[in-house]
Amino acid sequence: MKAKGLALLLAFLHLQTTPITAHLRSELFSNFNGSVDDHGICTCSVVLPDTSFPAQKVENLEITVSVLTEKFEKELTKVKEYTKMMQLFEQRLLNLSIKIRVMEETSISYNKLDFELLKLEVSEMQKLVIELKSSFVGSNVIIDQLELEIRNITLLVQELESLDKNNILAIRREIVALKNRLKECEEFRGQNNTDFFIPPGSCGHGGVANISKPFIVQLNWRGAAYKYGAWGRDYTPMEPTKTLYWVAPLSTGDRYLEYYRLYDTMDDLQLYKYAREFRIQYGDGSGMVIYNNFMYFNYYSTRDIAKLDLNTNTVTLRKNLPNAVYNNRFSYAGVNWQDMDFAVDETGLWVIYSTEASTGNIVISKINDTSLEVLNTWQTMQYKPSVTNAFIVCGVLYAIRPMNTRKEEIFYYYDTNTGREGRMSIIMDKMLEKIQSVNYHPLDHKLYVYNDAYLLTYDLSFQQELQ
Numbered sequence: 001m002k003a004k005g006l007a008l009l010l011a012f013l014h015l016q017t018t019p020i021t022a023h024l025r026s027e028l029f030s031n032f033n034g035s036v037d038d039h040g041i042c043t044c045s046v047v048l049p050d051t052s053f054p055a056q057k058v059e060n061l062e063i064t065v066s067v068l069t070e071k072f073e074k075e076l077t078k079v080k081e082y083t084k085m086m087q088l089f090e091q092r093l094l095n096l097s098i099k100i101r102v103m104e105e106t107s108i109s110y111n112k113l114d115f116e117l118l119k120l121e122v123s124e125m126q127k128l129v130i131e132l133k134s135s136f137v138g139s140n141v142i143i144d145q146l147e148l149e150i151r152n153i154t155l156l157v158q159e160l161e162s163l164d165k166n167n168i169l170a171i172r173r174e175i176v177a178l179k180n181r182l183k184e185c186e187e188f189r190g191q192n193n194t195d196f197f198i199p200p201g202s203c204g205h206g207g208v209a210n211i212s213k214p215f216i217v218q219l220n221w222r223g224a225a226y227k228y229g230a231w232g233r234d235y236t237p238m239e240p241t242k243t244l245y246w247v248a249p250l251s252t253g254d255r256y257l258e259y260y261r262l263y264d265t266m267d268d269l270q271l272y273k274y275a276r277e278f279r280i281q282y283g284d285g286s287g288m289v290i291y292n293n294f295m296y297f298n299y300y301s302t303r304d305i306a307k308l309d310l311n312t313n314t315v316t317l318r319k320n321l322p323n324a325v326y327n328n329r330f331s332y333a334g335v336n337w338q339d340m341d342f343a344v345d346e347t348g349l350w351v352i353y354s355t356e357a358s359t360g361n362i363v364i365s366k367i368n369d370t371s372l373e374v375l376n377t378w379q380t381m382q383y384k385p386s387v388t389n390a391f392i393v394c395g396v397l398y399a400i401r402p403m404n405t406r407k408e409e410i411f412y413y414y415d416t417n418t419g420r421e422g423r424m425s426i427i428m429d430k431m432l433e434k435i436q437s438v439n440y441h442p443l444d445h446k447l448y449v450y451n452d453a454y455l456l457t458y459d460l461s462f463q464q465e466l467q
C-alpha cells in the first residue's frame with residue numbers, strides 16, 4: 001500500500017526593499033539615503049516597508065505548520081500501522097483464496113468442519129475490516145476493495161458449501177443412513193446379505209450365492225437298484241403355483257428313459273400314493289425335463305428333441321437339434337447317455353449339449369418350446385464330460401463337479417445375458433457318490449437332484465442385485 005502523502009507547502013516570507021528615489025527629508029525615515037550629485041541634484045533613496053504585511057498571519061501560519069506537521073506525523077504512523085494490517089489481511093485473503101481454489105479444483109471430499117472454519121475466518125476478517133474502516137475516517141480505495149473481496153469470498157464459500165451440500169455431504173449422509181438401515185436389516189435377519197426375499201419367478205438378484213444342505217425326500221419308487229434317473233416339478237408360467245411332481249428312474253442300466261410317474265402333491269409323492277404311471281419309448285439318458293405340462297427329452301439314438309404331451313402321453317413333436325452330438329458322445333462325468341440335458345428357468349426352456357465343432361465344450365441353446373426351434377445359441381469354454389451336471393437360473397448356467405464322495409462344487413457359470421463365464425465355488429453336500437441329474441424350479445428356488453436312487457432337494461440363496 002502506498003501511503004497517501006501529505007504534501008505541505010511551506011511559504012517563506014521574503015521581504016524585499018524597494019528603492020524609491022525621492023527628495024525627502026532623511027530624518028523622517030530611518031532607512032533614508034540621500035546624496036547630492038555633481039549637478040546639485042539631490043538624490044535619495046528610501047526603503048519603504050510594506051505596511052500591509054501581517055505579522056499575525058505569519059505567526060498563525062507558523063502555528064498551523066507545526067500543528068499540521070504534528071498531525072501529519074500522527075497520520076503517517078497510523079498509515080504505517082494500517083499498511084501493516086492491510087498486508088496481513090492481504091496475506092490471509094491470499095491464503096483463503098488458495099484454500100478455496102484447492103477445494104474447488106480437487107473433488108476430494110471436504111467435510112462440514114472445513115467449511116465452518118473457513119466461514120469463521122472470513123467473518124473474522126470482515127469484522128476487522130469494518131473496524132479498520134471506522135477508524136480510518138473517509139473513503140479508502142484499498143479498504144473498499146478488501147471489503148469487496150471478502151464479500152466475494154463469503155459468497156464463494158456459501159456457493160461451494162451449497163454445491164457440496166447437494167452433492168457430497170448429502171450423498172454421504174444418505175450413504176450413512178443407508179448403511180445403518182442395511183446394518184439393521186442384517187442384524188434383524190441375523191445373517192449376511194446373501195439371504196433375502198426374492199419374489200417367486202423373479203430375476204431381481206445377483207446370481208446364486210449359496211446352497212442349503214440336502215433334504216432327503218425319499219428313495220425312488222422303483223428302488224435302490226435304479227441308480228439313474230431324474231425328478232422335478234413342472235413349471236407352468238401361466239400357473240406357477242401348480243404342484244405337479246415327476247419321477248423318472250431310468251430302466252435298469254443308465255440309458256433308457258421308459259417309465260415315469262406323476263404326483264399332484266409332495267405328500268402323495270412321499271407316501272407313494274395317487275401316482276399316475278406312464279411308459280414311453282424311449283428317451284436317452286436322464287436329461288429330461290417337464291415344462292408347461294410337456295416333457296422334453298432326447299429321443300433315443302437320434303439328435304432329436306421329443307416333446308411329449310403329459311395329458312395324452314404321446315410325443316406331439318420331434319425336431320432335430322442342429323449339430324448336437326448324441327449316443328453318449330459327450331455326456332457328463334460318471335453319468336452316461338446325457339448328451340442332451342434339458343433345463344427350465346424363469347425365462348423358459350433350454351438345452352445343454354455339445355457339438356463336434358465345440359470339441360465337447362458345453363453349448364447352450366434357448367429353445368422355443370412350441371416349435372422346438374433353436375432361438376439362440378451360446379458356446380462356452382467348459383468341457384462337458386468333466387462336469388457332473390448343470391442347471392440354469394435366470395439365463396445363467398451353473399455347472400457342478402465332484403470334489404469327493406460326499407461333496408460337489410458349483411464351480412463354473414456362463415451368463416447368457418452378458419456372454420461372461422468364470423469360476424466360482426459353492427460347496428454342495430451329497431448323500432451318495434454320484435449325482436445323475438439336477439433340475440431347478442423358478443418358483444420355489446429349489447434344485448431337484450437325483451442322487452444314486454435318492455431324491456433330494458436343495459434350497460438356493462441368491463446374491464443381492466448389484467445396482
Ligand SMILES: *[C@@H]1O[C@H](CO)[C@@H](O)[C@H](O)[C@H]1NC(C)=O
Nearest residue numbers: 031032033034035043044045
Ligand atoms: C546612499 O546612496 C548612495 C548612492 O546611491 C550609495 O552609494 C550609498 O552607499 C548610500 N548610503 C546608504 C547609507 O545607503
Ligand SMILES: *[C@@H]1O[C@H](CO)[C@@H](O)[C@H](O)[C@H]1NC(C)=O
Nearest residue numbers: 088089090091092093094095
Ligand atoms: C498464510 O499461509 C502461510 C503458509 O501456509 C502461513 O505461513 C501464513 O502464516 C499464513 N498467513 C496468514 C495470515 O494466515
Ligand SMILES: *[C@@H]1O[C@H](CO)[C@@H](O)[C@H](O)[C@H]1NC(C)=O
Nearest residue numbers: 145146148149150151152153
Ligand atoms: C467479485 O466477484 C465479481 C463477480 O464474480 C468479480 O467481477 C469481481 O472482480 C470480484 N471482486 C473482487 C474484488 O475480487
Ligand SMILES: *[C@@H]1O[C@H](CO)[C@@H](O)[C@H](O)[C@H]1NC(C)=O
Nearest residue numbers: 186189190191192193194209
Ligand atoms: C458376510 O459376508 C462377508 C463377505 O462376503 C464375510 O466376510 C462375513 O464373514 C460374512 N458374515 C457372516 C456373519 O456370515
Ligand SMILES: *[C@@H]1O[C@H](CO)[C@@H](O)[C@H](O)[C@H]1NC(C)=O
Nearest residue numbers: 192194209210211212213427
Ligand atoms: C452356505 O450354506 C452352507 C449350508 O447351509 C452353510 O454352512 C455356509 O455357511 C453357507 N455359506 C455362506 C458363505 O453363507
Ligand SMILES: *[C@@H]1O[C@H](CO)[C@@H](O)[C@H](O)[C@H]1NC(C)=O
Nearest residue numbers: 367368369370371372373375
Ligand atoms: C415359437 O414358435 C411358435 C410357433 O412356430 C411361434 O408362434 C412363436 O412366435 C415362437 N416364439 C418365439 C419366441 O419365437
